[in-house]
Amino acid sequence: MEGKHATAEEVARAAGVSQSAVSRAFTPGASISAPLRARVNAAADALGYRPNAIARSLITSRSRIVGVVAAYLHNHFYPSVLEALSRELQARGHQILLLTADMAQGADATLDTLLRYRVDAVILASVTLSSRLAQACRAAGIPVLLFNRTTRAPGVASVTGENRIGGRAIARHFVALGRRRAAFIAGVEDSSTSRERERGFLEGLAEAGLALHGRQVGGYRYDGAAEATRQLLRQRHPPDAIFAANDHMAIAAMGVVRHDCGLDVPGDLALAGFDDTEPAAWPDIALTSYAQPAGEMARRAAEALLSMLDRPALTVRRQVVAGRLIIRGSSQAA
Amino acid sequence: MEGKHATAEEVARAAGVSQSAVSRAFTPGASISAPLRARVNAAADALGYRPNAIARSLITSRSRIVGVVAAYLHNHFYPSVLEALSRELQARGHQILLLTADMAQGADATLDTLLRYRVDAVILASVTLSSRLAQACRAAGIPVLLFNRTTRAPGVASVTGENRIGGRAIARHFVALGRRRAAFIAGVEDSSTSRERERGFLEGLAEAGLALHGRQVGGYRYDGAAEATRQLLRQRHPPDAIFAANDHMAIAAMGVVRHDCGLDVPGDLALAGFDDTEPAAWPDIALTSYAQPAGEMARRAAEALLSMLDRPALTVRRQVVAGRLIIRGSSQAA
DNA sequence: CTGAAAGCGCTTACAG
DNA sequence: CTGAAAGCGCTTACAG
Incomplete structure (x- = not known):
């Protein structure tokens, strides 16, 4: 085991460039020439360098982490939702910090974790606590989206079924x-x-x-x-x-x-x-x-939430995703 | 919405103390007098201050985040596991970064995320990819635990059923x-x-x-x-x-x-x-x-993994949790 | 017990 | 395009 992670500083020394250059090589859209980028990449590969997302978060004040609050995963709708949300958020470069809020781990503790980790946004998929948590997140300036529920409170987006x-x-x-x-x-x-x-x-x-x-x-x-x-x-x-x-x-x-x-x-x-x-x-x-199409609902949720990040002034929307009646043997014999 | 978060510096100014004092007031076991702590707490409450876990992680090189890699949550065993793991880890002051690894989001991308976010440890509960990921995490010096599977590879802890x-x-x-x-x-x-x-x-x-x-x-x-x-x-x-x-x-x-x-x-x-x-x-x-008792398995997993964090030299263990045969109508008519 | 200061590993104006 | 430098918000030796 190699123990400690390589830093941008070390990569820079190995490549004979500045530490800024290393940073630029790993920042999409940064202005860096192809030759410089190649040298940096070579050195980075050799050292097994991966930019420290924690340090990056601190300076950009964007953690690229979305807090997902769920509860009672025994209802099989939520595992599907979680899987879909994870896929959709990962596809957009974000990760999920999963919090399960139950009676013991109440709203206060959950809010505390959400705030301390500076999550970029929050998805609430828990029946209980949701309204209180939504309010608190809004008060802290964090975009919130209620999943499979809604609230009268302003400034809270939601995605629900019909x-x-x-x-x-x-x-x-x-x-x-x-x-x-x-x-x-x-x-x-x-x-x-x-x-x-x-x-x-x-x-x-x-x-x-x-x-x-x-x-x-x-x-x-x-x-x-x-x-x-x-x-x-x-x-x-x-x-x-x-x-x-x-x-x-x-x-x-x-x-x-x-x-x-x-x-x-x-x-x-x-x-x-x-x-x-x-x-x-x-x-x-x-x-x-x-x-209720969990996949489609998750896609809309991820999209809506991340667009709120980019444009804070955006009007918050309540989206309803279409579903359909599936008739089976419990109501009508075959 | 108050927008930006209060910093330790701001709390210090409000309380008329040094920024170090604020840090100590929020660090369990730090040496700080009761009166000083009280002043800090008052100012912190007034400002709604929460220590920035990101900054803390950067300096301590402990994120207090455990990466959990799951896949195929349609198997109802895993939602139970996830819920139990979340409970056990939260109880020990750690959070879950949830990664769902499927074919598209392969081992490389998953490993990359795990490493960039500097997770303290990893729990692998995904059938596919587990062995490769376990190796890679070990190589990077991150404690790994396989959940509900095991491997011949050395240095990888596991918790399985009978x-x-x-x-x-x-x-x-x-x-x-x-x-x-x-x-x-x-x-x-x-x-x-x-x-x-x-x-x-x-x-x-x-x-x-x-x-x-x-x-x-x-x-x-x-x-x-x-x-x-x-x-x-x-x-x-x-x-x-x-x-x-x-x-x-x-x-x-x-x-x-x-x-x-x-x-x-x-x-x-x-x-x-x-x-x-x-x-x-x-x-x-x-x-x-x-x-397979998901709750007990999760408790053991959380315990084992976090003790590996404290004592890196600890011998890695393969734990087997006892289960029992539950006979129902699919094999024996009532 | 308390404060001043260094430093964690990055990003990003600012010059050149 | 590139580098030197400031700074994100903390923790923690180091002195006192």
């Missing part, structure tokens, strides 16, 4: 199937995402003169959704259709409906989720879902 | 169920993890005088495993049990066995995976699996 439209599409689908007693399992009460999906769902039911037949809160968790489902099925007239605010909860509901209660899906009860995560497509799950 | 023992346990389980034609779906051929699981599986079968009845390579991918399963079922005498090198592939196999071929699981064919990921426990999947 929550309201998707909720409506699922209601219409249930209605078309002849279901009359549709229930909803909400995510977290103060989540804009869950509220919008519910709103659309209610609108879709209302078009057919129907009202919600039951409603429980699953908190976006597997166990929470399972319990919510038990509550719904305990009613005198149990629902004949359930829309859960995301696939993760819908899959929990499916387990309870089929295995705890021995009901037939979709015969006795139709089921739908949101996100179209991979498990939804597994034959044994076959969950009807409104798709 | 691959060989687990493979053997699954073979014995199949044998106890009276299965005589057990097949294996490998991950990637040159993956130590897949090889060890296979080795244990063969040993377990051999104990009962059985040989492998079929073998295909799934490449750890869903589609690859589905295709591997089709091949296995196309044989004259199809297998009556399949062990896939991980849950992700076992679930793909389950879809093919039940839905493409209309066979009964476990009646016609018993199925087992490895990892005990969350979907394995979903009632509609109910996959028998050998558990």
